[in-house]
Amino acid sequence: MAAVGAGGSTAAAGPGAVSTGALEPGTASAELLLTWEGAEAHGQSLPQPFPDTSVRVPAHRRLKYISLAVLVVQNASLILSIRYARTLPGDRFFATTAVVMAEVLKGLTCLLLLFAQKRGNVKHLILFLHEAVLVQYVDTLKLAVPSLIYTLQNNLQYVAISNLPAATFQVTYQLKILTTALFSVLMLNRSLSRLQWASLLLLFTGVAIVQAQQAGGGGPRPLDQNPGAGLAAVVASCLSSGFAGVYFEKILKGSSGSVWLRNLQLGLFGTALGLVGLWWAEGTAVASRGFFFGYTPAVWGVVLNQAFGGLLVAVVVKYADNILKGFATSLSIVLSTVASIRLFGFHVDPLFALGAGLVIGAVYLYSLPRGAAKAIASASASASGPCVHQQPPGQPPPPQLSSHRGDLITEPFLPKSVLVK
Numbered sequence: 001m002a003a004v005g006a007g008g009s010t011a012a013a014g015p016g017a018v019s020t021g022a023l024e025p026g027t028a029s030a031e032l033l034l035t036w037e038g039a040e041a042h043g044q045s046l047p048q049p050f051p052d053t054s055v056r057v058p059a060h061r062r063l064k065y066i067s068l069a070v071l072v073v074q075n076a077s078l079i080l081s082i083r084y085a086r087t088l089p090g091d092r093f094f095a096t097t098a099v100v101m102a103e104v105l106k107g108l109t110c111l112l113l114l115f116a117q118k119r120g121n122v123k124h125l126i127l128f129l130h131e132a133v134l135v136q137y138v139d140t141l142k143l144a145v146p147s148l149i150y151t152l153q154n155n156l157q158y159v160a161i162s163n164l165p166a167a168t169f170q171v172t173y174q175l176k177i178l179t180t181a182l183f184s185v186l187m188l189n190r191s192l193s194r195l196q197w198a199s200l201l202l203l204f205t206g207v208a209i210v211q212a213q214q215a216g217g218g219g220p221r222p223l224d225q226n227p228g229a230g231l232a233a234v235v236a237s238c239l240s241s242g243f244a245g246v247y248f249e250k251i252l253k254g255s256s257g258s259v260w261l262r263n264l265q266l267g268l269f270g271t272a273l274g275l276v277g278l279w280w281a282e283g284t285a286v287a288s289r290g291f292f293f294g295y296t297p298a299v300w301g302v303v304l305n306q307a308f309g310g311l312l313v314a315v316v317v318k319y320a321d322n323i324l325k326g327f328a329t330s331l332s333i334v335l336s337t338v339a340s341i342r343l344f345g346f347h348v349d350p351l352f353a354l355g356a357g358l359v360i361g362a363v364y365l366y367s368l369p370r371g372a373a374k375a376i377a378s379a380s381a382s383a384s385g386p387c388v389h390q391q392p393p394g395q396p397p398p399p400q401l402s403s404h405r406g407d408l409i410t411e412p413f414l415p416k417s418v419l420v421k
């Protein structure tokens with residue numbers, strides 16, 4: 001899911017999804033959004049309208065609900081559609097060709113958007129691309145490494161989803177939150193709150209329970225599926241998603257460039273590297289059977305979802321705060337599970353329900369702003385016993401903490417690559 005995830009989507013959007021989000025313009029964090037699939041986001045909340053802005057409140061809420069729906073649908077639909085296309089009877093398409101086609105469509109879309117930004121002036125577009133891509137070749141080359149990682153990640157996701165039930169993959173893939181957090185601490189010297197560390201431990205425990213249920217034979221599975229290979233692929237995908245998201249932020253800090261330019265550059269590298277991977281892994285088979293062998297309307301739906309889903313998330317994600325993103329991830333897990341029961345006969349047993357519940361709770365706790373986490377801790381402390389602070393005579397009363405959500409201090413929740421898929 002290489003719409004720069006990259007997630008990096010999380011992810012689910014898809015990894016590599018670039019978005020300005022709600023950050024300061026001109027910074028890497030403002031330019032990039034990874035993976036869903038997810039990103040995966042900037043950790044900053046948009047301020048809520050003040051109570052007296054009665055006209056703006058409904059519109060703001062509408063945008064939040066729309067962004068929530070888009071994030072949930074994109075997170076769940078991509079995984080479900082890949083699973084469906086890979087398990088259909090008949091000729092199976094080559095996953096490497098689908099990765100290349102998604103990169104081509106994403107690059108062409110970004111090129112058209114840049115063309116529209118230049119008001120249809122071909123000369124201005126050519127001069128702009130020459131300056132941004134060729135003259136500033138150092139910035140362009142910086143994107144080669146994350147493009148390579150995303151290309152590998154996208155292919156690994158096909159392997160994982162082909163060997164794991166969609167619901168199991170969706171739960172296990174949330175390990176990208178853990179890997180992104182760890183890489184952020186190691187590479188960017190970020191600090192996490194105690195609640196966030198606890199939520200990461202809870203996340204790991206939930207994923208381990210789900211995998212134990214899978215290894216214990218949670219329901220019948222086709223003979224051509226290998227859960228061990230699926231687990232290895234999803235873990236490698238999560239590691240690449242976390243590293244790519246943090247690497248983006250580290251190497252492109254302070255660089256300029258629009259959202260669509262960065263996605264175009266990533267699409268160019270992604271197409272070239274995807275073709276290399278195609279030739280190395282399935283070159284002989286593709287040459288004999290054809291590039292579009294096994295393509296059906298369902299396969300084209302997967303390709304279009306990969307190409308445009310991450311870009312769509314990059315547009316709407318700026319209207320979603322951290323809690324909304326966490327809520328979207330939780331809803332997508334529930335939606336994937338329900339759809340898997342209906343479409344693929346997936347069996348939910350108590351062990352899977354427990355593990356999935358722990359993961360959903362961990363995602364929500366990790367998405368809480370640091371100010372909210374402190375409020376929870378304060379509420380717990382006050383519940384253990386009353387504590388009255390006496391104000392010294394002659395001293396002005398302490399300032400009251402605002403309940404305005406924009407005043408909360410937030411930590412990065414799902415950096416770029418995490419929100420992708």
